[in-house]
Amino acid sequence: MRTKNKEKRETQRHYRTCNLCEAMCGLEIEYSGQDIIAIRGDKNDPFSQGHICPKATALEDIYRDPDRLKLPVRRTETGWQQMSWEEAFSEVVAGIQAVQAKHGNNAVGVYQGNPNVHNMGAMIYSPPFVRSLRTKNRFSATSADQLPHHFAADLMFGHPQLLPIPDVDRTHYMLMLGANPLASNGSIMTAPGIKKRLQGIQKRGGKIVVIDPRRTETAVLADEHHFIKPGADALFLLALLHTIHAEGLDNPGELASQMDGLSVIQDIVADFSPESVADKTGIPAEAVKQIARDFCASKTAVCYGRMGVSTQEFGGLCQWLVNVINLVTGNMDSPGGAMFPAPAIDVITVLGGNRPGKQRFNRWQSAVRKLPEFGGELPVSGLAEEILTEGPAQIKSMVTIAGNPVLSSPNGRQLDEAFENLDFMVSIDIYINETTRHANIILPPTTGLETEHYDLVFHNLAVRNSSKYSEALFEPVEGAKHDWEIFQELRFRFENNHDTNRQRNKLDLPRRLPPRKIIDLGLRFGPYGAKGINQKKLQTNGQQGLTVQRLINSKHGIDLGPHKPMFNVRLMTENGRIQLAPQLLVEDLERLNSKFSKTPKEPLTLIGRRHLRSNNSWMHNSPRLTKGKNRCTLLISPKDADKHQLEDGMMTVVNSRVGHVQLPVEVSDEMMPGVVSIPHGWGHNRKGTQLQVAEKHAGVSINDLTDEMTMDVLTGNAAFSGVPVWLSIPE
Ligand SMILES: Nc1nc2c(c(=O)[nH]1)N[C@H]1C(S)=C(S)[C@@H](COP(=O)(O)OP(=O)(O)OC[C@H]3O[C@@H](n4cnc5c(=O)[nH]c(N)nc54)[C@H](O)[C@@H]3O)O[C@H]1N2
Numbered sequence: 001m002r003t004k005n006k007e008k009r010e011t012q013r014h015y016r017t018c019n020l021c022e023a024m025c026g027l028e029i030e031y032s033g034q035d036i037i038a039i040r041g042d043k044n045d046p047f048s049q050g051h052i053c054p055k056a057t058a059l060e061d062i063y064r065d066p067d068r069l070k071l072p073v074r075r076t077e078t079g080w081q082q083m084s085w086e087e088a089f090s091e092v093v094a095g096i097q098a099v100q101a102k103h104g105n106n107a108v109g110v111y112q113g114n115p116n117v118h119n120m121g122a123m124i125y126s127p128p129f130v131r132s133l134r135t136k137n138r139f140s141a142t143s144a145d146q147l148p149h150h151f152a153a154d155l156m157f158g159h160p161q162l163l164p165i166p167d168v169d170r171t172h173y174m175l176m177l178g179a180n181p182l183a184s185n186g187s188i189m190t191a192p193g194i195k196k197r198l199q200g201i202q203k204r205g206g207k208i209v210v211i212d213p214r215r216t217e218t219a220v221l222a223d224e225h226h227f228i229k230p231g232a233d234a235l236f237l238l239a240l241l242h243t244i245h246a247e248g249l250d251n252p253g254e255l256a257s258q259m260d261g262l263s264v265i266q267d268i269v270a271d272f273s274p275e276s277v278a279d280k281t282g283i284p285a286e287a288v289k290q291i292a293r294d295f296c297a298s299k300t301a302v303c304y305g306r307m308g309v310s311t312q313e314f315g316g317l318c319q320w321l322v323n324v325i326n327l328v329t330g331n332m333d334s335p336g337g338a339m340f341p342a343p344a345i346d347v348i349t350v351l352g353g354n355r356p357g358k359q360r361f362n363r364w365q366s367a368v369r370k371l372p373e374f375g376g377e378l379p380v381s382g383l384a385e386e387i388l389t390e391g392p393a394q395i396k397s398m399v400t401i402a403g404n405p406v407l408s409s410p411n412g413r414q415l416d417e418a419f420e421n422l423d424f425m426v427s428i429d430i431y432i433n434e435t436t437r438h439a440n441i442i443l444p445p446t447t448g449l450e451t452e453h454y455d456l457v458f459h460n461l462a463v464r465n466s467s468k469y470s471e472a473l474f475e476p477v478e479g480a481k482h483d484w485e486i487f488q489e490l491r492f493r494f495e496n497n498h499d500t501n502r503q504r505n506k507l508d509l510p511r512r513l514p515p516r517k518i519i520d521l522g523l524r525f526g527p528y529g530a531k532g533i534n535q536k537k538l539q540t541n542g543q544q545g546l547t548v549q550r551l552i553n554s555k556h557g558i559d560l561g562p563h564k565p566m567f568n569v570r571l572m573t574e575n576g577r578i579q580l581a582p583q584l585l586v587e588d589l590e591r592l593n594s595k596f597s598k599t600p601k602e603p604l605t606l607i608g609r610r611h612l613r614s615n616n617s618w619m620h621n622s623p624r625l626t627k628g629k630n631r632c633t634l635l636i637s638p639k640d641a642d643k644h645q646l647e648d649g650m651m652t653v654v655n656s657r658v659g660h661v662q663l664p665v666e667v668s669d670e671m672m673p674g675v676v677s678i679p680h681g682w683g684h685n686r687k688g689t690q691l692q693v694a695e696k697h698a699g700v701s702i703n704d705l706t707d708e709m710t711m712d713v714l715t716g717n718a719a720f721s722g723v724p725v726w727l728s729i730p731e
Pocket residue numbers: 112113114115119141144145307401402403404405407408409428429430431433445446447448483608609615616617618680681702703706720
């Protein structure tokens with residue numbers, strides 16, 4: 001019956017950008033009334049050219065998900081109870097204010113998770129809301145992810161958002177560490193259809209080299225793969241630089257005259273010969289030398305390091321050294337190397353981020369472990385102890401916004417326990433999951449197909465400039481609210497309750513305007529707008545006059561051309577020069593030396609992994625993404641399996657300093673001997689969650705093993721890679 005009806009009804013097509021991961025794929029959604037007929041890649045999207053992955057079709061699952069909340073709920077002794085928005089807002093404000101009145105403003109903590117950066121409502125309206133809480137206890141997934149990238153960029157280029165992006169479409173040699181774009185679809189490298197783009201390097205006669213403790217999907221595609229011991233990448237990068245300098249291969253080109261600290265680097269790397277670090281990295285000296293020679297001999301080359309080298313004990317050093325390699329070989333800010341995008345909404349310029357010399361690090365510290373703030377946030381590795389440690393500075397109340405830190409932060413069990421001990425908790429989230437089950441009130445926003453979208457973040461990380469505006473496809477259910485409306489309402493109430501004679505910022509656009517208007521202004525004043533700031537300097541390929549309306553009319557988005565050299569406009573350091581050897585980073589080498597001067601006890605070490613059909617912790621309630629065989633397994637090399645008398649499919653217990661989990665073993669020679677892997681984002685078996693599908697494919701959480709005390713103490717980033725673990729027999 002249903003099909004027949006469908007045939008009769010006219011189908012329509014809706015075009016939008018997928019906002020689930022960083023790739024920004026253009027979608028073509030065929031629909032009829034409220035029915036989705038098909039979700040396909042939009043072949044006419046100039047950037048993604050029809051690429052799509054299985055997660056995009058799950059947008060329908062999220063839209064239809066009976067577990068997804070549409071209206072606010074309150075936790076009661078007899079279960080969750082729906083409530084009106086007015087009741088919810090009043091109770092949230094009263095609950096938080098009661099805590100702040102008794103214990104001070106900092107007694108409220110905030111955690112913002114990953115989907116915030118994929119939603120324009122959250123990007124524009126959550127910062128003023130968070131400010132209205134007047135707390136210094138702000139946390140986010142940044143310190144479990146890319147913080148070291150921002151840290152290095154800030155110290156070297158003068159702004160945390162000046163992140164160099166590999167120019168995959170023009171490079172001839174790509175050296176990739178700790179990234180698996182064939183599963184993740186690329187990160188800090190927005191590049192829809194990354195597989196084709198990587199194959200493009202090979203078609204140009206170029207080469208891809210992967211450094212990873214696991215022979216990943218990307219490593220299989222690459223021309224060369226080397227296993228590395230988890231956490232030893234800084235040594236590998238130093239040895240590369242050693243060879244580059246020792247063999248006279250350094251060639252910074254035109255940038256040489258703009259660099260400070262080149263001789264410091266040359267002095268430092270003298271101590272790190274490939275021979276001296278080979279045992280520690282597991283990569284033979286000759287291989288390191290060959291990589292250095294090939295890299296330097298290539299017409300263009302780029303070194304790129306992501307998650308695996310960011311979320312480890314020396315994440316800051318790794319991201320610094322990756323930049324240094326590109327700089328000293330003349331592969332920074334030039335085609336085929338690492339480049340800086342010129343997005344249509346130039347977040348750095350428009351929002352006035354250009355303040356050379358502004359300090360963004362260590363302005364305050366966490367109360368318990370004195371961990372340093374960066375960019376206004378404290379390290380999430382220290383969140384649980386701030387709640388659990390009694391004292392005047394204790395966090396008594398939490399607001400979580402689009403985050404699931406119980407599954408995503410190191411030692412998640414401890415955080416689980418901490419949330420249980422709060423006086424009051426609010427979550428702005430679409431699900432009752434491992435984290436939000438602790439909330440007193442959950443405020444659910446609209447999401448996915450019900451929302452308008454403009455990507456404020458990922459154009460800034462893209463391998464090519466483009467711009468696109470997506471309208472909402474479906475009306476939300478009656479009474480539902482968009483995230484920006486929730487933030488707006490809460491902000492006004494908190495501001496009104498604090499003293500009101502605080503000077504109001506005249507340019508406070510979020511106070512007065514809806515998102516579409518703000519995006520429109522951002523475009524008009526952006527480099528491609530009629531009133532463009534920095535227009536001439538950023539060389540905008542003649543594109544001008546961008547507005548939201550023009551983007552809507554274009555349907556598929558507008559291409560704005562490849563990247564152009566940008567340092568002359570973009571460098572924001574205090575003296576206007578590139579800082580090759582910032583003191584904080586140079587000094588951190590001592591910590592590296594000290595760690596590797598001890599012979600490790602050689603237990604097994606643990607790393608994570610991603611799968612194309614997962615998205616961190618929150619898409620396992622989609623039936624089509626979770627079907628098939630269990631993906632939450634312990635990958636182990638045949639050698640280690642033998643040693644432990646384990647065979648494929650057998651259960652084992654993995655133990656670490658902080659906890660243990662039990663899961664099936666998957667034996668594979670894709671693992672480096674001595675290293676085991678568990679994917680993150682699983683463990684959906686906690687009491688009181690409301691995730692019918694995910695609960696059936698629960699798996700276990702790797703973050704019940706990762707350690708909040710092991711971190712990159714320089715930047716404050718969590719260290720997920722290289723956790724010492726041991727195996728035992730299930731009881
Ligand atoms: N061991 C290990 N741990 C890791 C990682 C790893 O590789 N290994 N990866 C780390 C990384 S890179 C990251 S980014 C973090 C992610 O850490 P988190 O951001 O804490 O975790 P997510 O699983 O992304 O949780 C997203 C939450 O947002 C909710 N949500 C989804 N869509 C919306 C929406 O539109 N609006 C709102 N308000 N809520 C929404 C979901 O229900 C879920 O609760 O995890 C980190 N943790």
